[in-house]
Amino acid sequence: MSKSLTLPLCNKFPKVSIIGAGNVGKTLAQRIIERNLANACLLDIVEGLPQGIALDLMEARGLELHNRNIIGTNDYQDTANSDVVVITAGVARKPGMSREDLLKINAKIVTEAAQKCLVYSPNALYLVITNPLDVMTYLVWKTTNLPCEKVVGMAGVLDSARLQAFIAMELGVSVTDVQSMVLGGHGDLMLPLPRYCTVSGIPITELLDDITINKLVQRTRDGGAEIIKLLKTGSAYYAPASSAFYMIESVLLNQSRLLPAAVYLQGEYGLNDLYLGVPCRLGCSGVEQILQLNLTDEEKQALQISARSVRDNINLALTTMRN
Numbered sequence: 001m002s003k004s005l006t007l008p009l010c011n012k013f014p015k016v017s018i019i020g021a022g023n024v025g026k027t028l029a030q031r032i033i034e035r036n037l038a039n040a041c042l043l044d045i046v047e048g049l050p051q052g053i054a055l056d057l058m059e060a061r062g063l064e065l066h067n068r069n070i071i072g073t074n075d076y077q078d079t080a081n082s083d084v085v086v087i088t089a090g091v092a093r094k095p096g097m098s099r100e101d102l103l104k105i106n107a108k109i110v111t112e113a114a115q116k117c118l119v120y121s122p123n124a125l126y127l128v129i130t131n132p133l134d135v136m137t138y139l140v141w142k143t144t145n146l147p148c149e150k151v152v153g154m155a156g157v158l159d160s161a162r163l164q165a166f167i168a169m170e171l172g173v174s175v176t177d178v179q180s181m182v183l184g185g186h187g188d189l190m191l192p193l194p195r196y197c198t199v200s201g202i203p204i205t206e207l208l209d210d211i212t213i214n215k216l217v218q219r220t221r222d223g224g225a226e227i228i229k230l231l232k233t234g235s236a237y238y239a240p241a242s243s244a245f246y247m248i249e250s251v252l253l254n255q256s257r258l259l260p261a262a263v264y265l266q267g268e269y270g271l272n273d274l275y276l277g278v279p280c281r282l283g284c285s286g287v288e289q290i291l292q293l294n295l296t297d298e299e300k301q302a303l304q305i306s307a308r309s310v311r312d313n314i315n316l317a318l319t320t321m322r323n
C-alpha cells in the first residue's frame with residue numbers, strides 16, 4: 001500500500017491531550033484509547049510518570065485489541081494539534097493547607113497548563129477537571145481568551161451519575177433506566193433536582209418518599225467526601241474519568257448530548273460572568289446551547305447561593321493570583 005493511501009487513514013483519528021497523569025488522567029487515557037475514541041497524549045510535570053503509563057498501555061494494546069496510540073511526555077510540544085485538551089493537573093488539599101493556598105496553587109498550575117496548550121492547540125475544546133472545578137474552569141477561560149463555548153468544566157455529569165447510581169440502588173432497578181439532573185457548583189452547595197429525575201419516564205417523586213429522596217440528595221452532595229473517607233489517600237477517579245469520557249465522546253462524535261456541565265453564564269438563570277453547572281448541549285463546536293430549566297423559588301434560591309459561593313472563590317483566586 002502506498003504511503004499516501006495509509007497516512008490519511010491514520011490521521012483520521014482525533015487526538016486528546018490530558019494534562020496530569022494522576023489517577024483521573026491515566027484512567028481517562030486508558031478509557032479513551034481502549035474504547036477506540038482517539039489517540040492520546042498524557043503529560044505530567046513528573047519525569048517518567050506519563051512515559052511509563054503510556055508504555056504500559058501501549059504494551060496492553062495487543063490484548064485489549066485496539067490500534068490507538070498513546071504517548072507520555074513532559075513537553076507541551078507533544079500536545080500539538082489536539083482536538084480536546086483535558087486539564088486534570090493539580091494538587092489535593094493537604095493537612096495545614098488553607099482553602100486560599102489550594103486555590104492559589106491550583107490556579108497557577110491550571111492557567112499555566114492551559115496557556116502552554118493553547119500555543120499548540122488553539123482550536124481545541126478545553127475540558128477542565130481540576131478542583132475547585134467551577135473556579136478553575138473560569139480561570140482557564142479568562143487567561144486563554146478562548147471563546148466561552150470552547151471551555152467547559154466537568155462536574156454535573158459526575159454528580160448526576162452519582163445520583164443516578166444511588167436512585168438505581170435504592171429502587172433495585174437498572175441504572176440505565178434512571179435519568180438524573182444536578183445543577184450548581186461542584187461542592188457542598190450543588191443542587192440535585194429530584195423533580196427532573198426519572199425512571200423510565202416516571203418522576204422519582206412518584207416512586208420514593210421525601211425522606212428517602214432527601215437522603216439520596218445528601219449522599220450525592222457528599223459523594224466525593226464519601227469516597228475520600230473510604231480510600232483514605234486520594235479521591236475518586238473511576239467515575240470522574242467516565243464522566244470526562246462521556247463528554248469527550250459527545251464532542252468528538254458530535255453527539256450533541258444534553259448534559260449538565262460548568263459553562264459560562266451570560267444572563268442565564270439571572271447570573272453573569274461565572275462558570276456554573278447547568279444543562280447544555282455539547283457537540284463538535286463545544287457548548288452549543290445552554291438550557292434554562294423552570295425552577296421553583298426554592299431551587300432558584302439554592303442556585304443563587306451556590307453561584308455566590310463560586311463567585312466569591314473566583315474573586316479570591318483572582319486576588320491571590322495578582323499577589
Ligand code: APR
Binds near residue numbers: 024240
Ligand atoms: N503540570 C503538569 N502536571 C502536574 C502539575 C503541573 N504543573 N502539577 C501537578 N501535576 C500532576 C501531578 O504530578 C499528578 O500526577 O497532576 C497529577 C494529579 O494527579 P492526582 O494527584 O492523582 O489527582 P487526581 O486524582 O488525578 O485528580 C485530579 O481532579 O477530581 C479532581 O480534585 C481532583 O483536582 C483533582 C484532579
